[in-house]
Amino acid sequence: MNLNPPPRRAATTLATLLAAATVHPGLAQPAAEDLPALKDAFQPHFRVGVALNEAQFTGRDARGAQLAARHFNSITPENVMKWASLQPAPGKFDFAAADRFVEFGERHGMFIVGHTLVWHSQTPAWVFQDEAGAPASREVLLERMRHHITNVVTRYRGRVHAWDVVNEALNEDGSLRPSPWLRLIGEDYLARAFTFAHEADPQAELYYNDYSLENAPKREGAIRLVRKLQAAGVPIHGLGTQQHVKLDWPTLAQVDATLAAFGRLGIKVMVTELDVDVLPQRTRNRGADVGFRLAADPALNPYTNGLPTDVQQALSTRYAELFRLYRKHAAVLDRVTFWGVTDRDTWLNNWPMAGRTAHPLLFDRAGQPKPAFFAILGTDPGPERTSPRAAVSAP
């Protein structure tokens, strides 16, 4: 397979495909190797990343692995580097799957992101308890955190290029979430986590990552948090907004304002977990709180046999508008990562309700590009652009 088609052919193919996809969205089914690669299309602007599951990076899902290799130049592990996977029991590390993930990224010359060192979810209960099952002391938990971060980051020193060090530390109002990390250690758990990671690999880029940062109170909370860490000399190099978005939330103005505000922090900005949920939800602005669940309800799962044309069109338009904004902010935006390769694998098939047929990504269940794939390739931000990469250094 030709991974890097010559530019002239790519340009012709893109123009032809875009025309076909615009006129006959349902008919455009080009061969995989004729598709322009997303990573090439956006190469002048930002990296295009994807979250991988184990079937994909081990090649068991050959189609998923092939799509990942062809279209993306950065990868994040969907689950295998979370605490529960890496250290399920005290001192018992299991790096088998994470090693395969890193090897996949190296084989394809990708920018490898580790996800995630400190989070309140997918972290075993023992981490926060003493032998009697009572809450662990500050000293014990800090030592467990240091031990975990040091072991994990040291193992992949020089191979994993960046880490989501702390994930989802904020409440919706911008205050610190009362996670066991905060309650048992205190506010300095964030600074300590970044410092431990930096000591283990001084070259690795270290990020803070969260969802719903487009809502003003939480966005302001993230900005306060980053400024505080910067003022204290803590090594923080990037801020990731997950962007598990919907068709009608957040507004483009919210996304625009968020990328602009984050761009002024002088660190890298990333969209880290992009997907666009088109299914109905009864509640608004739930962001991506993994603790939020809904009971099974067929009314919330209307597209089990595929997306109606109007919804497919709305998804394309939404993606095109988002990518227009990303290109506008390309000077500060380092990477846009999709949370999954195809609709078959997305976590939204099981959140916030089990058994959904979700359609949030660019590739359908068969791995075919959807109209949204072509829509983002046709985007141009127009004359209004932020200034060229200034304060942000290239990796």
Ligand code: GLA
């Ligand atoms: C959050 C986490 C991700 C993932 C998603 C849902 O956004 O950061 O690791 O768990 O929830 O899959």
